[in-house]
Amino acid sequence: MKDSAFSSIILIFEEYYRISENIRKCSTRSSYTVENFHRYEEDLWIEVAKCLDGKDLIRLAVTNRWFYRLIMEDSIWKYACLRDMQVLSPHHVSFKWFQLYASAFDGSHAYCFRQKEKHIDWMRIGAFFIETPSAVLTEKLALPSKLMELEEDHNRAIQLSGACILTDIRTGIWIADLQLVRCPVCNLNTCEGTMQILDVRHLELFLEESFRNGSWQFEDIGSHRIEKQSNSASGGVFDYKHIHSPCTAGLLNTSGWLADPGDWQPRARISTHAVAVNTNLQPNDGLHVRFQAMRSKGSDGKVVSIRISQQLI
Template sequence: EKNKRYEADIWTEVAKYLDGKDLARLGMTNRWFHRLIMEDSIWKYACLRDLQVPPPRHVSFTWKQLYKSAFDGSHAYCFRQQEKHIGEQPIGGFVLETPSVLLTEKLVLPKKLPKPEGNPERTIQTFGTCVLTNVRTGIWLAGTISPALHPFSFQGLRIRTICSWSDAPSATSTPAKVWDRAKKHTPILPVSTKAPPGFTSNHCDLIRSPFFYYYFFLHAGTMQVLDARHVELFLEEGYRNGSWEYEDIGIHRIEKPSDTATGGIFEIKYLTSPCTAGNHHSHLYLSPIFCNGRNGKRAAAAAAAGVGGVIGVLDVKSWIGQPSDWQPKARLCLHAVAVNTNLQPNEGLQVKFQAMRSRGADGEVVSIRISQQLI
């Protein structure tokens, strides 16, 4: 009996170094491993390790359920409006210790933060920021959502020349090759962007010309969405049955050229307490999906040194890239997350702030979205 307990302890430690898929495979080996892997402490360790967050005070579901919800690739459009979605780029996990957060469309914050009791719609229209209260505390997951493109139409796409015909796909190219080449020359679209529904050879002529090769970018569709949700959201019955819906907090229309599309979520406590901005509890890194080169190394060095915190997210020069770098970037710390995309010449942006509450208007905020549309 003592040896069996010893073996269980050894395998419990081994399991701490396995990811979710390997844990599932180990549990299928035999009944003994299945019982071992069913221990919730193993999944708790794996979940906190992979999200790089401290344990919350309380969770309403098992850690195995939370791990699956966080890492099985699920996103908001898995449960509704699937036709409006292409893919999600996960950023990572962050923690809210208090129920008040600042939502912003820019990373240069006003000297005086909006009052929690103020009108969020008015502060969004005036400053592009608002304070959201009664937010559910605990672990949150952040990502960017790539919206689906509608079938080609001149109303939904803006066409511009980018290179000579010599670099264009031939007239006999398959739709897949045409789409891949177009995507290559369209920095505003994520690499994972799939062709819109119904994209066939009949549509290829829209991005071909005898003299020029054209590229496109979203004109009237959503270009960038920062999506954040409580780790338990997808397990809640109210969300799964559709009774919880997103509500508009406010809309800010910027009718002038915009250099960037930015969205950020910050825990108010760490914006108003300077001593916490760089303490040894800070946790800072660039999402591996978005970082590369010197910025990624700089973020890794900052994380290793234990500095940065919320202030690290606001240090925009260290991570948003050069103006000619149009790839989306994201920065994450323990109590904040932000995304940024440098834009090509445009006529302005419309920024929408949305929140989902549990159990009606007085419920806790369980999901937040900040989305930008090109005007």
Template sequence: MGKRLRVAKSICSCASPRYTSASLSSFACRHDDDIWTEIAKYLDGKSLVMLAATCKWFLSVIMHDSVWKYACLRDLQVPDCCQTTFKWINLYASAFGGSHSYAFRQKEKHIDWMRIGAFCFNSSDAFLTEKLICPSKLPKEDTIQNMLNTYGSCLLHNIKTGIWIADLQLIRCPVCDLNTCDGTMQVLDARHMELFLTEEYQKGNWEYKLVGSHDVRKLVDCAAGGIFDIKHLKSSTTADLFNLKSWVGSHGDWQPKAMVTCHAVAINTNLQANEGLHIKYHVMTSGETGDVVSIRISQQLL
């Protein structure tokens, strides 16, 4: 493996002018496709593109969908848990191209963001909460709003299964239009991996809808939020997320923290003296009666 890795790291230098396309093809054709497919597993997306650009033979090998599928799953650190309707090279570019949901809409409100990671929905049911404590039982109320009022958490159904990507967004206060406003709102922003490639989303035909909100009108120590696949809520990997001491910042650390596991994601930001939080839950569906393809939990100081 060490020898292959050295070859993988140096192979992109073949793009140097001293190598011709013919010499590259002659060199590559002395080796089987599956050898180069194996070597490609050690390259990131940029290096794969550079290698594919050296000659037609490498282009045919590197552009194989299995190569980009491996790279995407490896760099997202998720298992192969779904079928896709798009090519993996396009999914890779969508995931690692530096874009986020606020880049498509509300650019004027956006301040900063960070990538948390990726996780999988194996079931179509989600548990959303602003209390990072594993519940002894799931909330049972007739509406999402009543669940939030009673438990500070809720259930969502019809989730699009597969790989989801999670970001932490920092947004300007939504109640004013002043660029100098110091008011900010943090958003746990999760989306299905295919969302940015979907034509209806790109056209702006799918929008976020508010499904519930409530106020916590008392001093709160932190602004936290989590999205969980209900099927794995009690699993050992998800339990790591509820072990707050392992990842949440200590008292006086005001930097946002985040953690992702195989089937869940959560954020936590310690807060200074305050009068409470205003919390909103938004979802985007693929059409009026389609699957949920994106979820946002936003939190703003009162």
């Protein structure tokens, strides 16, 4: 909501309060009273808060102590977070929703924390929900016919089909970004170009101390080389439970969202339980594709971030 709209709401309630006070003072014969009207009516302001974005919520919170106490209620930030990310509500979160909202909308991405010198540009795709601890990772926007075989050997599955099924994933809200970085992040010494990365992470990742201090690192799942002309660089992450759902079918039906030939701008699409990207490529000798995952340490050991990177050979 714009500043002018926010100011208008404040003025409306100020004027309503002023008029009500005048009625109370001047209309001694009137049966109408405003004794029960309160300027700081909590239920009313909660409804107002639901119309505000994060910045306006903060502006309202610093008005006075009463508004600060009201606006910092976790339920308000949960509503704002789910509304602005357009995702389902998780059963449990480990941090306050105010922190989660800030982490999602403060403009930060994975390369803000490490390898800053390698980063060129990025694009926020959006948020999606992983309901089950298994997901299909693919470099193609067409899934293999025999999905169950992808679970056995990740590296072999990636080399044969360009896809794998990753298990032990932390369920909940995930955020997807498209990153453009400089090589040799990929450890190929012969490359002098750039690399496209579909970078997805659990909503809570940036708040985890073990991530921030560098204890959690990416590990290779598998990789392979496509040693022929590649017309595009694609990637996708799909919640395994919803792999055949209509929302996933919309991502795999690429006729409606891929760029036309000769259009080099990246395209991305997100649904309730999946995300996919595609970028048209100029003439080339092929691609090196790499799949990576970051796991939390300790008893949890869940996957908290996934990357599918593609680099021109």
